[in-house]
Amino acid sequence: MAQQLAIETRGLTKRFGDQKAVNSISLEVPSGSVFGFLGPNGSGKTTTIRMLLGLAEATEGEIKLLGTEIPKDLEKALPRVGALVEGPAFYPFMSGRNNLLRIDAADRFSDASTRIQRVEAALDRVGLHNAGNKKVHAYSLGMKQRLGLANALLKPRDILVLDEPTNGLDPQGTREVRNLIRSLSAEGITIFLSSHLLSEIEMLCSHVAVMSAGKIIAQGLIEDLRNEEPTRLILKTDDIDAAVETLKANGIGKAKILGDQITCEVDPALDVASLNAKLVSKKVSVKEIRLQRSSLEEKYVKLTGEGFEVVR
Amino acid sequence: MFAKALGIRLFLSELKVMFTRRRTWAMLAAIALIPILLAVAVALSSARLAPGEGPPFLVEVTQNGLFTGFTAMMLAMPLFLPLTVSVVAGDTIAGEAGLGTLRYLLISPVGRVRLLVMKYLASLVFILAGTFTLMIVGAAIGAILFPVGPVTLLSGFTISIFEAFGRMALVALYTTVSLSGMAAVGLFISTLTTVPVGAMTATLVTSGVSNILGSIPQLEWMHAWLFTYYWPYFADLLRAPIEWGSMLNNIVLQLGWIAVFGALAYGRFTTKDILS
Ligand SMILES: Nc1ncnc2c1ncn2[C@@H]1O[C@H](COP(=O)(O)OP(=O)(O)O)[C@@H](O)[C@H]1O
Ligand SMILES: [Mg+2]
Numbered sequence: 092m093a094q095q096l097a098i099e100t101r102g103l104t105k106r107f108g109d110q111k112a113v114n115s116i117s118l119e120v121p122s123g124s125v126f127g128f129l130g131p132n133g134s135g136k137t138t139t140i141r142m143l144l145g146l147a148e149a150t151e152g153e154i155k156l157l158g159t160e161i162p163k164d165l166e167k168a169l170p171r172v173g174a175l176v177e178g179p180a181f182y183p184f185m186s187g188r189n190n191l192l193r194i195d196a197a198d199r200f201s202d203a204s205t206r207i208q209r210v211e212a213a214l215d216r217v218g219l220h221n222a223g224n225k226k227v228h229a230y231s232l233g234m235k236q237r238l239g240l241a242n243a244l245l246k247p248r249d250i251l252v253l254d255e256p257t258n259g260l261d262p263q264g265t266r267e268v269r270n271l272i273r274s275l276s277a278e279g280i281t282i283f284l285s286s287h288l289l290s291e292i293e294m295l296c297s298h299v300a301v302m303s304a305g306k307i308i309a310q311g312l313i314e315d316l317r318n319e320e321p322t323r324l325i326l327k328t329d330d331i332d333a334a335v336e337t338l339k340a341n342g343i344g345k346a347k348i349l350g351d352q353i354t355c356e357v358d359p360a361l362d363v364a365s366l367n368a369k370l371v372s373k374k375v376s377v378k379e380i381r382l383q384r385s386s387l388e389e390k391y392v393k394l395t396g397e398g399f400e401v402v403r
Numbered sequence: 404m405f406a407k408a409l410g411i412r413l414f415l416s417e418l419k420v421m422f423t424r425r426r427t428w429a430m431l432a433a434i435a436l437i438p439i440l441l442a443v444a445v446a447l448s449s450a451r452l453a454p455g456e457g458p459p460f461l462v463e464v465t466q467n468g469l470f471t472g473f474t475a476m477m478l479a480m481p482l483f484l485p486l487t488v489s490v491v492a493g494d495t496i497a498g499e500a501g502l503g504t505l506r507y508l509l510i511s512p513v514g515r516v517r518l519l520v521m522k523y524l525a526s527l528v529f530i531l532a533g534t535f536t537l538m539i540v541g542a543a544i545g546a547i548l549f550p551v552g553p554v555t556l557l558s559g560f561t562i563s564i565f566e567a568f569g570r571m572a573l574v575a576l577y578t579t580v581s582l583s584g585m586a587a588v589g590l591f592i593s594t595l596t597t598v599p600v601g602a603m604t605a606t607l608v609t610s611g612v613s614n615i616l617g618s619i620p621q622l623e624w625m626h627a628w629l630f631t632y633y634w635p636y637f638a639d640l641l642r643a644p645i646e647w648g649s650m651l652n653n654i655v656l657q658l659g660w661i662a663v664f665g666a667l668a669y670g671r672f673t674t675k676d677i678l679s
Binding site (some may be wrong): 189 | 425505512569674676
């Protein structure tokens with residue numbers, strides 16, 4: 092049986108003038124996953140999210156959100172979706188609590204009789220209980236970000252769409268948000284997390300799609316993506332020849348030699364300890380031996396380029 | 404369940420947002436200041452106005468304080484009330500877009516049509532609050548500074564104090580109707596931009612243009628179609644018997660403007676990409 096998809100797009104495209112901000116992307120977000128939507132600034136993440144939530148109309152392509160067609164059955168899907176889009180936004184002249192009450196009152200499917208409890212629970216969950224009566228204009232960016240998350244959590248959700256949820260948070264706040272995401276995911280909620288920070292995606296996500304200039308350039312399990320880059324064995328020794336000989340005997344070839352260091356691509360599952368023992372038994376004096384796991388960083392930079400400049 | 408279907412909770416929430424803003428109260432306070440300034444100025448000036456000098460009713464104010472509200476309405480109707488209406492109506496959608504709250508309302512999901520309707524109704528409530536504030540404060544300050552008694556109408560008829568209050572309420576309702584078309588224009592303009600100040604200014608400009616067109620005799624054929632056309636005619640409610648003609652025509656005219664610009668706002672807002 093095919094895996095159930097929480098979000099599925101086909102050929103999704105959004106054109107602004109003659110620029111394709113999103114260029115024919117086909118997302119497949121499995122239910123229950125923590126799905127990283129990774130890409131540098133301007134790569135089209137927020138624009139994609141706007142289309143997923145029916146805020147903007149796709150120029151071309153199809154969207155299925157929680158099994159319903161968007162925008163046709165938008166109102167069937169939205170009550171099950173919590174979202175943070177392009178940063179939080181609130182009425183600065185109202186308290187955090189009143190802002191949540193307001194948004195929940197606007198929701199045509201929400202239950203008024205449980206409104207106050209749900210708002211309190213959401214404030215509790217993001218640690219804003221004590222600041223709930225403060226006006227939002229007195230909130231720090233981090234507090235607004237939390238309030239935005241509280242808004243996404245006003246009702247039980249099947250999926251959370253979070254657009255750069257740790258933007259503007261201090262390290263402490265960032266950690267708390269990550270923990271919150273983990274605990275929500277543990278409850279079975281699918282998380283669609285956009286970020287320009289690879290480290291964040293690596294820490295939290297099971298799956299990833301990498302965006303660059305409006306296109307998805309890689310998508311799948313994080314593990315698979317990481318393994319596309321080779322694992323390297325690094326060996327430092329003064330007995331280069333003997334070492335190369337021994338490596339060959341163990342099926343490790345194509346050694347690159349630089350000074351006293353040998354580098355070669357190996358199977359990620361290589362048993363370094365037993366290899367080391369074999370080297371020693373051949374009288375190779377090993378100064379250092381280790382595996383260099385490929386980092387997603389390498390892959391990401393390779394895919395999206397190193398530059399600081401926004402691509403367009 | 405019933406309340407939900409009718410969107411009453413959303414409507415109350417709109418009002419709560421509106422009346423939490425200091426701006427709303429500042430505008431109502433400014434409206435209240437008009438009859439106060441008028442009455443104080445009249446009370447302080449010893450110079451007697453000859454009949455026909457100054458705004459209509461100004462002479463009557465000194466003789467009967469209950470006229471203060473009517474006179475203040477004459478002063479506020481051409482510019483100041485439309486100014487507050489343009490602020491509120493121009494802000495309806497553009498204000499939410501500017502804050503970014505519009506996207507969260509839409510994904511809550513509020514329903515675009517429902518939001519548009521509730522925004523418009525809330526702006527009508529503001530207009531009602533404004534016109535009634537002006538009339539009530541006018542009557543109060545007039546009663547404090549001047550003698551109060553049965554009111555002699557334009558046609559020479561005299562009505563009781565009690566009936567005079569009824570006429571005040573009618574005038575407030577009439578001016579609310581008068582401004583409702585303009586509010587619909589503002590609602591439409593508000594769907595065009597994410598900059599509320601721009602929408603407010605443009606809305607105010609439309610009432611200015613309408614006033615100017617209305618004063619060019621060569622354009623007489625269009626005058627009766629302008630949303631400002633019946634603005635001054637609330638005085639017809641101060642006759643005995645009341646001349647209902649201008650009230651009815653005004654209602655029909657304003658409904659026309661509401662229909663046209665409501666439809667335009669609907670067409671625009673329901674298909675618009677929300678990129679703010
Ligand atoms: N309203 C808009 N009009 C024109 N271009 C836009 C608009 N919004 C976004 N873009 C362009 O679309 C591209 C993608 O933007 P966005 O989706 O916000 O990227 P990200 O969220 O990945 O940083 C950018 O090049 C941006 O300039
Ligand atoms: Mg973005």
